[in-house]
Amino acid sequence: MVSEFADLCKDLKSYLDDKQIAEIEQAYLLAKKAHETQKRSSGEPYITHPVAVAKILAKKRLDKEGIIAALLHDVIEDTKLSKEVIAEQFGKEVAELVDGVSKLTQIEFESKAEAQAANFRKMMMAMSKDLRVILIKLADRLHNMRTLDHLPPEKRHRIARETLEIYAPIANRLGIRAFRDEFQDRSFYCLYPLRYEVLRNSVRNARGNRKEIIVTIEEGIRKSLLNAGISEFELRGREKNLYSIYKKMRDKRLHFTEVMDVYGFRIIVSRIDLCYRALGAVHNLYKPVPERFKDYIAIPKANGYQSLHTTLFGPYGLPIEIQIRTREMHKMAENGIAAHWLYKSEEEVVNQAQLRAREWIKGLMEIQQSSGDSLEFIETVKIDLFPDEVYVFTPQGDIFELPSGATAVDFAYAVHSDIGNSCVAVKIDKRLVPLSTRLKSGQTIEVITAPGARPNPAWLNFVVTGKAKGSIRHVLKKQRRRESINFGKRLLQNALSEYTVNLEDVTEEQFAVIISSIANCKSVNDLFEAIGLGNQMAPIVAQRLIEETAEKEIIKREKKTAEVLMIKGTEGMAVSFAECCYPIPGDSIEGVLTSGRGIVIHNDQCKVLNNIRRKTPEQCVPILWQDNLQKEFHVKLETELFNRRRSLALLASAIADAESNIEDVTVHSQEGGYAKVKLTVTVMGRAHLARVLRRVRQVNSVVKIARIRNNSKRD
Secondary structure, three states: OOHHHHHHHHHOOOOOOOOHHHHHHHHHHHHHOOOOOOOOOOOOOOOOOHHHHHHHHHOEEEEHHHHHHHHOOHHHHHOOOHHHHHHHHOOOHHHHHHHHHHOOOOOOOOOOHHHHHHHHHHHHHHHHHHOHHHHHHHHHHHHHHHHHHHHHHHHHHHHHHHHHHHHHHHHHHOHHHHHHHHHHHHHHHHOOHHHHHHHHHHHHHHHHHHHHHHHHHHHHHHHHHOHHHHOEEEEHHHHHHHHHHHHHHHHHOOOOHHOOOEEEEEEEEHHHHHHHHHHHHHHHHHHEEEOOOOOOOOOOOOOOOOOOOOOOOOOOOOOEEEEEHHHHHHHHHHHHHHHHHHHHOHHHHHHOOOOHHHHHHHHHOOOOOHHHOOOHHHHHHHHHHHOOOOEEEOOOOOOEEEEEOOOOHHHHHHHHHHHHHOOOEEEEEOEOOOOOOOOOOOOOOEEEEEOOOOOOOHHHOOOOHHHHHHHHHHHHHHHHHHHHHHHHHHHHHHHHHOOOOOEEEEEOOOOOOOOOOOOOOOOHHHHHHHHHOOOOOHHHHHHHHHHOOOOHHHHHOOOOOOEEEOOOOOOOHEEEEEOOOOOOOEEEEEEEOOOEEEEEEEEOOOOHHHHHHHHHHEEEEEEOOOOOOOOOOOEEEEEEEOOOHHHHHHHHHHHHHHOEEEEEEEEEHEEEEEEEEEEEEEEHHHHHHHHHHHHOOOOOOEEEEEEEEEOOOOO
16 A cells, blocks of 8 residues: 555544445545646645545545545546546546536636636536535645645735635635634735734734733633533633734734733533523623623524624733533534534534535525626625624514625525515514615514516615625616617617518518627527617618518618607616716707617717717617606706805705705805805606706705706706
C-alpha cells in the first residue's frame, strides 16, 4: 500500500470496514493512474491533492461513495477518464457526485466571471440532488487554500476573494464552522498579510494580559452553576477567529482593545432544560445587558444552529458573552450538515440540519429557475449568503427567518412566490404599513393579495432577499416580453398596411425566411418582441415579408400611406415617455424607435427629436394619442414664489386640490426673499395641467409658474 493512501487509511479504519476500504483503494489507484503525468504548482504529484481532500472528508466520517468521489473529483475535468467509466466501475451514484463537482470545461465563455458563475450554478443544481457534492467541493477548496503559496499573486488573490465571498458563506450557511473559520483566516492572510500578522501578534499579546481576569470569571461561573444544581457541564473559553476580529473592527470602526475587551465563554450541558437553568444562574451572577439575549434553541438559525446567547456586565464592567447549549447542539454548531455522517445518529438536531439545508437549496433552485443567466444567479445567491436574521410570524403563528433589513415584500415572497407576485398591501401587528417597511424580530405579518396584481419594478429598490429579487425580475421579464410581443405585432401590422396586407395573410413560410436571418430569433414571437423593443425596424421587416410573396408587383402598386399608430396607454414597457420633454395627452407627439426600449415618445417640438429627425429619420414613427386615456403622466413645472413661512405647504396643497400628485421637488433660495421651486407632478393631460396651473396661480406667494419642456419654458 502506497504511503499517501496509508495515511488516509488510518482515518478510514475508524469507521469503515475492510471491504469498503478495498473499494476506496481501487478508486485511489484509478485516480493515481489518471493523474500520473500531472503535477501541482508546488511540483508534487497531482494525486496528493485528491488524497488530501478525501482525508479532510474522512475526518468528517463521510461515507464510502463520498470518499471515492473525493478521490476521483478531478478526473473528468483534468484527464481522459469519462463519467461512463466511473459509473461502470463504481456505480451511477459516484459518477453523479464526480460530475457534480466537475467544472464546465467543454463550453467557451466570454469572461472569467461568466465561467465562474456557470460553474457555480451547475454545482448548486448538483447539490440539490445530493448534499455530498458541496461537502466535496468545500474540502477541495479548503486544501487549495492550504496550498495557495505556490500560485502567482494575481491568481492567489482571485481564489482568496472568491473563497471569502462564496465558499466561506456557504460553509456558514450549512453550519460547518470549522471550514468557515479556516476559509476566512486563510483568505484574510492571503489578501492582507501585513494586517493579518499585526492582528495575530496583538491577539497573542492580549491573551497573556487577560489570563488573570479569565480565571476570575471562570471561577465565578463554575461556582454559580454548581449552586444551581448543575453538576455536569463543560465550561470553555471562546475566542473569535482573526478574520471576525478584523471584520468587527472594520465594520464598526472599533479599536483593537474595544474588541478584545469582550470575554467569551461557552457552557455545554446534557439537556435542554439545563440550558435555561444555566442561563438563570449566570444572570444571577452578573447583570445581563438589555436586548442582548437571543434564544436560538426555541428559534434555530437557518443553518440549524441552536444555542442561548446572552451578554453580561462582568467584573470591572467588562462585557462577557456567553453561549449555552447541549452536547448535540454543540456537535451541530461545529459540523453542520456534516454531523449527519460524523455521528450517524437519529438525533433530531442533526436531522433538522439536513432538512434546513434542503429547504435552503430548494429556495436556490427557485431563484435559479427565475434567473436570466448565471451571473444574475450568482449575484442573487450572494445576497442570501450574508444574513443577519430577523424572526417574524404569520397570523397563524408560523415562524419565518429573513435577513436583516428584509421588508414586507421579502416576507410575502418567503411565504410563496405567488403571494409575493399578487401582494398589494401588508399589515404588521394588525396595522397597515408601506410595503417597503423593514421588519423587526417578533412582528406578526399579514399579506393582503389581489387577483391580477403584479410586482412593481420599484420593489427592486428595497427588497433584499435573493428569492424576492429573482421572482420580481422573472415576472417583469415575462411581462416585458408579453407587452413587447403585442406592441411588435401592432407596429408590423401598421407597416404592412402600407402594402394593403394584413398580418394574418403572412404565411409561416414567409416568417421562417425572415426569422432564419436574424440572430437570437427562433420564433414568430421572438420576431415580434425584437420589433416591439426596437431591435428590428418594422418597415424593413414588412418590406422583406412583401418581397417573399408571389404577388409582390401587384402589392407594390397598391402601396399607400401607413396608418398612424395610436397610443392607448396599455403598451407597458414597450412604450416609454421621454424625460427631456415630458409629453402628455393633448401634445403633438412623435415616436422614436430605440434599440432595447421599444418606442420613446417625444413632444414634436422637442430639440432631441429634431436632432434625431435630421440624423436618422427612419427611426421616427408617426404617433397619435387615443381618446380618453385613463393614465397619469409626469410633467415638469417651475415656479417662483416669495419664500415665506408655509409658502411651500400652500403650493403643495394647491397642487393636491387640483387632484395632482408631487413626485419630486427641489428648492433653490434666491436673493430678495424669493425661491425657485422645480416640481415633477402627475396629470391626465393638457386640460388637467391647465387646471393645476390655474389653481397654483391663485396662491398669493406664487409670482409665476410655467411648464418646462426640454429646457425651454412654456405655459
